[in-house]
Amino acid sequence: MKVIDPKSTSTKDLHQYLLGAIAPRPIAFASTVDEHGNHNLAPYSFFNCFSSNPPILVFSSNRRVSDNTTKDTLHNIMQTREVVINVVNYNIVRQMALTSVDYPSEVSEFKKAGLTPVPSDLVKPMRVEESPAQMECKVKEIIPLGEEGGAGHLIICEVVRMHIQESVLDEDGKINPHKIDLMGRMGRAFYVRASGESIHKIFQPFNVPGIGFDALPEGIRNSRVLTGNNLGMLASLPEAPAQEAIDAVKQEPAVQEALTTDHPKRSLHLLAQKELAKEEKGRAASIAWLSEQL
Known part of the structure; x- marks a missing residue:
């Protein structure tokens, strides 16, 4: 520098x-x-x-x-x-x-x-x-x-x-x-x-602590797809997604298609990134956490 x-x-x-x-x-x-x-x-x-x-x-x-x-x-x-x-x-x-x-x-x-x-x-x-x-x-x-x-x-x-x-x-x-x-x-x-x-809206409740970067699974934290801003959104969630939510998104057609690709973890991260762009943090988290279970 x-x-x-x-x-x-x-x-x-x-x-x-x-x-x-x-x-x-x-x-x-x-x-x-x-x-x-x-x-x-x-x-x-x-x-x-x-x-x-x-x-x-x-x-x-x-x-x-x-x-x-x-x-x-x-x-x-x-x-x-x-x-x-x-x-x-x-x-x-x-x-x-x-x-x-x-x-x-x-x-x-x-x-x-x-x-x-x-x-x-x-x-x-x-x-x-x-x-x-x-x-x-x-x-x-x-x-x-x-x-x-x-x-x-x-x-x-x-x-x-x-x-x-x-x-x-x-x-x-x-x-x-x-x-x-x-x-x-x-x-x-x-x-x-x-x-x-x-102009960008950033929704970050100040009175509800997020889980933080340190609570993100290592595979998500070291993703080559998800950016620092993407990870920041996931880290702002008050809790990690429940297993029921992860199992539910697993049945969706887009997720099923991502799981059949040559690089399913990367495909799931790309899918999670799209959901984050729509401010769907809960769905994105479920998809991202699913990638850790492969």
């Missing part, structure tokens, strides 16, 4: 290694206003949600590597202690990218990017009307992490009001990931669209 020593690697290169490895990252489209009433809008991908009670968002505004200066967003937040965090979906990602340009502080990125500012309810910065979710925040704390170029400032924000476009909600009022169509930041110039085939 390539070994990176932060102390002997340039900040510019280290920055890209970190961003390439720690991805995708959500994008905080931060709206602020300065003491003169100039509105600023800028994207930050050092960002996430860290608490729901109280509702806390944290993003970092880093010092520029080139000249060690700070950005308008940080200046404005230090003055007003307020910010609106707008999320970025596919429909506005190129407009968002335009706001990353270093315009003078008196220039409104809303105008440059063709985005619509709308008044907030509880804070002075404007919201981005086109963003599907907008969070009005009061800044609780700003923590500087260093004094040289590349050093961040953790901006800890408490959400005091949230606005969500109803068009991105399901019938039960929950956010639908396909409808909100969020964008994530990768390394360099790469982004990821979090919708469509990129």
Whole structure:
């Protein structure tokens, strides 16, 4: 493996290694206003949600590597202690990218990017009307992490009001990931669209312990067919399949056909893999455990 020593690697290169490895990252489209009433809008991908009670968002505004200066967003937040965090979906990602340009502080990125500012309810910065979710925040704390170029400032924000476009909600009022169509930041110039085939459901009950990899029979654990993800699904089962379930699947035509092949164990593992792709973990386990009885 390539070994990176932060102390002997340039900040510019280290920055890209970190961003390439720690991805995708959500994008905080931060709206602020300065003491003169100039509105600023800028994207930050050092960002996430860290608490729901109280509702806390944290993003970092880093010092520029080139000249060690700070950005308008940080200046404005230090003055007003307020910010609106707008999320970025596919429909506005190129407009968002335009706001990353270093315009003078008196220039409104809303105008440059063709985005619509709308008044907030509880804070002075404007919201981005086109963003599907907008969070009005009061800044609780700003923590500087260093004094040289590349050093961040953790901006800890408490959400005091949230606005969500109803068009991105399901019938039960929950956010639908396909409808909100969020964008994530990768390394360099790469982004990821979090919708469509990129979305996967992973059902893993947190209050029911799985049997674990160590409880999988050796032949299954060392299968040349079943992948790590396949094994992870089997290992998440609360118990191994009962003999009755194994005997029942043995009578099924597809299983009978697999048993007559030249490599029945491999054929059963392939069949189990197909069942796992359909989230039929119980059936898959019965088929896989049957292979251990050959």
